[in-house]
Amino acid sequence: MDQVSVAVVGAGIAGLTCARELARAEARVTVFERSRGLGGRLGTRRQGNFAFDHGAQFVTARSRPFVKYVEIAGRAGVVLPWRPRILEDDRAWDAPIEEWHVGAPGMSALVRPLARGLDVMMGVGVNELLQGQRGWEVQTDSGRAPRTFDAVAVAVPAPQALALLGPHGRTFRHIADVRMAPCWAAMVTFDAPVDVGAEVRRWTTGALSWAACDSSKPGRPVGPQAWTLHASVPWSREHLEADSQEVARLLLHEFGRSTGTPLPAPSHLAAHRWRHAYAEQALGLPCLVDEEIAAGACGDWCIAPRVEAAYESGRTLAHSLLSTVGLASPALLR
Amino acid sequence: MDQVSVAVVGAGIAGLTCARELARAEARVTVFERSRGLGGRLGTRRQGNFAFDHGAQFVTARSRPFVKYVEIAGRAGVVLPWRPRILEDDRAWDAPIEEWHVGAPGMSALVRPLARGLDVMMGVGVNELLQGQRGWEVQTDSGRAPRTFDAVAVAVPAPQALALLGPHGRTFRHIADVRMAPCWAAMVTFDAPVDVGAEVRRWTTGALSWAACDSSKPGRPVGPQAWTLHASVPWSREHLEADSQEVARLLLHEFGRSTGTPLPAPSHLAAHRWRHAYAEQALGLPCLVDEEIAAGACGDWCIAPRVEAAYESGRTLAHSLLSTVGLASPALLR
Numbered sequence: 001m002d003q004v005s006v007a008v009v010g011a012g013i014a015g016l017t018c019a020r021e022l023a024r025a026e027a028r029v030t031v032f033e034r035s036r037g038l039g040g041r042l043g044t045r046r047q048g049n050f051a052f053d054h055g056a057q058f059v060t061a062r063s064r065p066f067v068k069y070v071e072i073a074g075r076a077g078v079v080l081p082w083r084p085r086i087l088e089d090d091r092a093w094d095a096p097i098e099e100w101h102v103g104a105p106g107m108s109a110l111v112r113p114l115a116r117g118l119d120v121m122m123g124v125g126v127n128e129l130l131q132g133q134r135g136w137e138v139q140t141d142s143g144r145a146p147r148t149f150d151a152v153a154v155a156v157p158a159p160q161a162l163a164l165l166g167p168h169g170r171t172f173r174h175i176a177d178v179r180m181a182p183c184w185a186a187m188v189t190f191d192a193p194v195d196v197g198a199e200v201r202r203w204t205t206g207a208l209s210w211a212a213c214d215s216s217k218p219g220r221p222v223g224p225q226a227w228t229l230h231a232s233v234p235w236s237r238e239h240l241e242a243d244s245q246e247v248a249r250l251l252l253h254e255f256g257r258s259t260g261t262p263l264p265a266p267s268h269l270a271a272h273r274w275r276h277a278y279a280e281q282a283l284g285l286p287c288l289v290d291e292e293i294a295a296g297a298c299g300d301w302c303i304a305p306r307v308e309a310a311y312e313s314g315r316t317l318a319h320s321l322l323s324t325v326g327l328a329s330p331a332l333l334r
Numbered sequence: 335m336d337q338v339s340v341a342v343v344g345a346g347i348a349g350l351t352c353a354r355e356l357a358r359a360e361a362r363v364t365v366f367e368r369s370r371g372l373g374g375r376l377g378t379r380r381q382g383n384f385a386f387d388h389g390a391q392f393v394t395a396r397s398r399p400f401v402k403y404v405e406i407a408g409r410a411g412v413v414l415p416w417r418p419r420i421l422e423d424d425r426a427w428d429a430p431i432e433e434w435h436v437g438a439p440g441m442s443a444l445v446r447p448l449a450r451g452l453d454v455m456m457g458v459g460v461n462e463l464l465q466g467q468r469g470w471e472v473q474t475d476s477g478r479a480p481r482t483f484d485a486v487a488v489a490v491p492a493p494q495a496l497a498l499l500g501p502h503g504r505t506f507r508h509i510a511d512v513r514m515a516p517c518w519a520a521m522v523t524f525d526a527p528v529d530v531g532a533e534v535r536r537w538t539t540g541a542l543s544w545a546a547c548d549s550s551k552p553g554r555p556v557g558p559q560a561w562t563l564h565a566s567v568p569w570s571r572e573h574l575e576a577d578s579q580e581v582a583r584l585l586l587h588e589f590g591r592s593t594g595t596p597l598p599a600p601s602h603l604a605a606h607r608w609r610h611a612y613a614e615q616a617l618g619l620p621c622l623v624d625e626e627i628a629a630g631a632c633g634d635w636c637i638a639p640r641v642e643a644a645y646e647s648g649r650t651l652a653h654s655l656l657s658t659v660g661l662a663s664p665a666l667l668r
Contacts, residue, residue: 062505062508062617062618062619062622063505063619063621063622063623063624064505064623064624064625064626065623065625065654067504067505068625097511098508170401171396171397171398171401174396174432177431282638283396284396284637284638284640284642284643285396285397285637285638285642285643285646286620286637286646286647286650287397288396288397289397289398289399290397290398291398291399291402292398303618303619303620303637304616304618304619304637306618308618308619309618309619312619312620313620316620316650316653319650319653319657320399323653
């Protein structure tokens with residue numbers, strides 16, 4: 001049999017996990033990623049010597065496959081446990097319920113091992129998927145990809161997944177049921193130390209939902225104190241189209257107000273808008289697959305807004321596509 | 335290689351789907367079911383000539399594997415589309431967003447094809463799972479099962495799954511994060527016809543959340559008009575330990591009040607308590623699996639309170655266990 005070829009759209013943890021599982025089963029996999037960095041919302045934003053985790057802040061691991069992955073990444077030194085002091089509203093968490101893990105030196109380190117050895121086309125956005133006579137054709141923003149694919153896996157936020165797969169049948173129209181919420185993230189550094197009583201502050205009401213001292217995470221370079229602030233969903237929605245410098249200023253002000261702490265002038269201040277940050281209403285399935293046309297979608301938005309859900313969704317889609325195209329699942333090939 | 339043997343606990347749609355996928359891959363599967371009927375919350379309660387769907391009321395299908403399953407069941411005549419008129423609070427649904435399917439003559443017909451050819455031990459409750467030297471041992475309420483198993487799949491509501499798997503390691507302790515909500519269901523028949531303006535009434539507040547004319551579903555025997563009434567979660571919680579006849583009377587009264595319709599005396603009136611009806615807070619993973627000990631859990635409570643989620647959870651767990659025990663996935667064996 002000729003080598004089965006699969007196009008994976010998106011190099012977040014869902015797409016890379018899916019791609020890796022397919023590649024382990026001897027499929028020929030090409031990953032297309034619009035941005036110039038791996039990891040999607042597990043991204044890391046460099047700023048001088050420091051890197052902010054401006055998207056996902058930590059991961060938890062519940063099911064053995066992801067536990068094992070975190071353990072292996074831990075042995076490679078790219079994942080470390082993080083045990084911050086936490087204040088939620090004004091209540092201290094004595095002990096976190098689950099162990100929190102972070103990538104080192106940044107969250108994106110968590111996905112990099114998944115990409116090893118994969119054919120990843122960075123900075124190549126996919127605009128359209130076409131069912132041609134010899135398989136799937138991929139229309140990118142730099143032209144038609146030179147080869148066709150036996151199967152496609154789409155691992156991007158729900159609205160983009162709908163745009164790519166919606167035209168290919170009833171199955172994918174259900175992606176429209178998924179509701180994603182935005183999140184404005186501000187990134188701040190202070191040269192003088194700031195004490196707000198804990199490394200993590202969370203709020204259930206108000207403009208901010210999360211503030212974490214990123215520089216308190218293990219494996220970070222020594223330097224200024226760096227904070228990532230996440231706005232609440234209502235606030236992010238209300239300010240969705242606002243100017244990012246203005247948003248950064250507002251969130252920094254809110255941080256001082258909510259913590260009751262006078263803040264020194266920041267040495268760096270910026271904001272990033274995650275237009276599709278969380279699945280507020282998930283699909284309610286592990287992944288979405290149409291076996292007849294060998295196409296599927298995966299992502300945290302299928303299951304729940306958790307990094308591990310993205311990983312498991314990508315893994316499940318890979319196994320579904322493998323049986324569709326007639327390949328053995330990876331465990332059989334070890 | 336000797337035939338791989340797997341014990342599946344629970345004969346709801348998650349357990350039966352898991353069992354069927356394992357059996358298709360040539361595993362030797364034994365399903366243990368505490369009650370005397372298949373289907374779990376896809377149950378059907380007989381009353382004279384009629385059968386009530388007192389649990390799940392209908393199914394929707396989004397992903398191709400389940401779409402295909404519903405189509406096959408449709409061709410066998412055990413699943414039919416249901417297009418009731420719907421009033422939610424006082425707002426009419428012009429067209430339901432998704433196609434609703436029901437089992438015929440009752441919801442449990444939907445799972446019966448899954449059980450065909452499987453070794454199902456009905457009326458045998460599992461009290462404990464033990465890791466013995468030669469594999470998993472199953473302690474039932476009628477003694478130790480005569481054989482040991484290479485793997486176990488637990489497909490029962492979260493609290494029972496926790497009791498069975500919790501002692502077997504960290505992975506399964508996360509089942510404790512799942513929060514399930516109860517639902518009191520009343521079953522009523524009237525000899526005189528009753529018109530409440532629609533075949534389905536739904537409410538977002540108050541004691542009732544759902545009332546459906548079960549006898550309006552296709553494939554039901556002609557006879558008296560039969561309604562299933564579901565209490566809301568807060569009401570069900572508040573009356574959790576109440577007497578079932580009293581609950582039935584209260585819900586019937588509420589039905590008349592909420593619809594503004596004078597009701598004739600019922601010819602039959604009963605109530606059933608679903609102690610674990612819905613996953614209010616799901617696990618956020620397709621299933622929970624510990625590959626090292628070849629054990630896993632599945633169910634709607636892993637993903638979302640939807641029948642298809644239970645099906646997909648069972649299917650995903652089967653595929654995980656198949657790679658764990660070194661069997662090819664079913665699609666490869668067709």
